[in-house]
Amino acid sequence: MLDNYITAELFxxxxxxxxxxxxxxxxxxxxxxxSSQEKVSAVRCPDCGAxxxxxxxxxxxxxDMPVFYGIAQTVRAEIHRYQCxxxxxxxxxxxxxxxxxxTRITERAAIxxxxxxxxxxxxxxxxxxxxxxxxxxxxxxxxxxxxxxxQREKELLxxxxxxxxxxxxxxxxxxxxxxxxxxxxxxxGDVLWVxxxxxxxxxxxxxxxxxxxxxxxxxxxxxxxxxxYHILVEEYLPQxxxxxxxYHMQAQFGKDVLGSVRLEEAKEHRKKSQEYKDxxxxxxxxxxxxxxxxxxxxxxxxxxxxxSSRWKLLMSGRKxxxxxxxxxxxILSDHxxxxxxxxxxxxxxxxxxxxxxxxxxxxxxxxxxxxKASKIxxxxxxxxxxxxxxxxxxxxxxxxxxxxxxEGFNNKIKVAKxxxxxxxxxxxxxxxxxxxxxxxxxxxxxxFC
Numbered sequence: 001m002l003d004n005y006i007t008a009e010l011f012x013x014x015x016x017x018x019x020x021x022x023x024x025x026x027x028x029x030x031x032x033x034x035s036s037q038e039k040v041s042a043v044r045c046p047d048c049g050a051x052x053x054x055x056x057x058x059x060x061x062x063x064d065m066p067v068f069y070g071i072a073q074t075v076r077a078e079i080h081r082y083q084c085x086x087x088x089x090x091x092x093x094x095x096x097x098x099x100x101x102x103t104r105i106t107e108r109a110a111i112x113x114x115x116x117x118x119x120x121x122x123x124x125x126x127x128x129x130x131x132x133x134x135x136x137x138x139x140x141x142x143x144x145x146x147x148x149x150x151q152r153e154k155e156l157l158x159x160x161x162x163x164x165x166x167x168x169x170x171x172x173x174x175x176x177x178x179x180x181x182x183x184x185x186x187x188x189g190d191v192l193w194v195x196x197x198x199x200x201x202x203x204x205x206x207x208x209x210x211x212x213x214x215x216x217x218x219x220x221x222x223x224x225x226x227x228x229y230h231i232l233v234e235e236y237l238p239q240x241x242x243x244x245x246x247y248h249m250q251a252q253f254g255k256d257v258l259g260s261v262r263l264e265e266a267k268e269h270r271k272k273s274q275e276y277k278d279x280x281x282x283x284x285x286x287x288x289x290x291x292x293x294x295x296x297x298x299x300x301x302x303x304x305x306x307x308s309s310r311w312k313l314l315m316s317g318r319k320x321x322x323x324x325x326x327x328x329x330x331i332l333s334d335h336x337x338x339x340x341x342x343x344x345x346x347x348x349x350x351x352x353x354x355x356x357x358x359x360x361x362x363x364x365x366x367x368x369x370x371x372k373a374s375k376i377x378x379x380x381x382x383x384x385x386x387x388x389x390x391x392x393x394x395x396x397x398x399x400x401x402x403x404x405x406x407e408g409f410n411n412k413i414k415v416a417k418x419x420x421x422x423x424x425x426x427x428x429x430x431x432x433x434x435x436x437x438x439x440x441x442x443x444x445x446x447x448f449c
Contacts, residue, residue, distance in 0.1 A: 165187055165401050194434060224403070225386075254313070
């Protein structure tokens with residue numbers, strides 16, 4: 001055990017000397033009381049520089065880094081209150097390194113909190129076992145993140161680096177369809193900007209806040225088919241090509257075309273099954289009753305097979321093997337509308353592999369014409385909508401980029417949101433998103449997840 005003298009020497013700080021250590025078992029807390037040893041003769045008035053006299057002693061309580069697990073620690077500083085002998089100004093003694101600026105915690109507690117927050121420990125957990133307020137921990141964390149972001153910005157400026165390929169996408173920040181927009185540099189992986197909303201005016205804030213001279217070398221921007229993004233990128237970055245993301249295109253085709261047609265086909269089989277069951281109730285001939293029962297069961301089985309074939313239809317035909325491939329082949333051979341939509345999906349995926357813009361334009365035109373000639377309402381509607389965005393689809397042959405990296409990072413945003421049990425301050429959350437995109441932090445956070 002350390003004796004009182006050694007303990008006091010360990011805890012001494014600047015002009016302060018440890019006066020007492022008090023342990024409160026009822027509330028599981030420790031209070032360290034420091035007394036200032038500052039000499040009055042050495043103090044001068046901050047206004048006129050004249051000498052002062054000690055008017056009184058004040059106490060100042062600060063939350064400190066806990067030494068023992070689950071026991072909150074407080075530092076009580078007994079400091080002087082001075083009054084100038086000439087101008088009469090009253091002021092208190094500076095706490096110096098004992099206090100972290102702008103907070104009521106000690107400097108060493110702030111350093112310790114930074115260390116904990118680097119490992120993505122939930123703020124609520126830190127607050128519960130230290131007794132330090134949630135907002136104070138957020139302030140420390142934000143200071144640390146902004147410091148690292150400034151270092152990263154300085155590093156990129158020294159390298160004279162400018163982004164060439166960007167990705168834009170939105171993600172949900174709260175329940176109830178509340179979204180934010182994210183802009184990422186695809187080469188470095190840094191998030192350049194995060195802003196609340198996904199409307200045209202909300203996204204315009206990016207171009208108003210960001211230094212456009214740093215975007216002078218942008219060659220292409222990957223995005224979904226959000227008209228707001230398209231219009232503003234053309235307005236502020238006229239030199240950049242707009243590239244429509246293949247995965248958004250494929251996902252929408254899978255939902256609006258393949259999914260819709262699949263459900264229609266399945267419902268048709270369920271309807272036939274019910275018709276056979278109704279006829280079975282009216283039939284008295286045993287042979288015909290057996291035939292009707294068998295037909296009803298077959299239709300119901302086909303209904304279940306089509307209903308459960310969603311992922312088979314969405315997957316690439318090259319990846320399906322064995323029973324799954326045979327099952328899909330049987331479904332397509334019996335349902336011509338579904339087979340046509342599946343074939344169009346496979347061909348559309350191949351179009352995104354083209355690297356010649358002239359060939360891409362020819363192939364996309366042929367694809368849209370074939371889709372409109374199919375007479376399948378869902379496929380015709382999809383083709384008519386997407387044909388208007390032909391230029392962005394052809395650009396993929398020149399710049400084969402996508403929002404895939406940003407989509408992957410969105411999953412990390414969701415993890416961070418769960419760790420924080422939601423965020424009350426959007427600005428703090430957006431700073432955290434940019435911080436998590438820094439190269440060193442990305443690797444550490446990936447290992448944590």
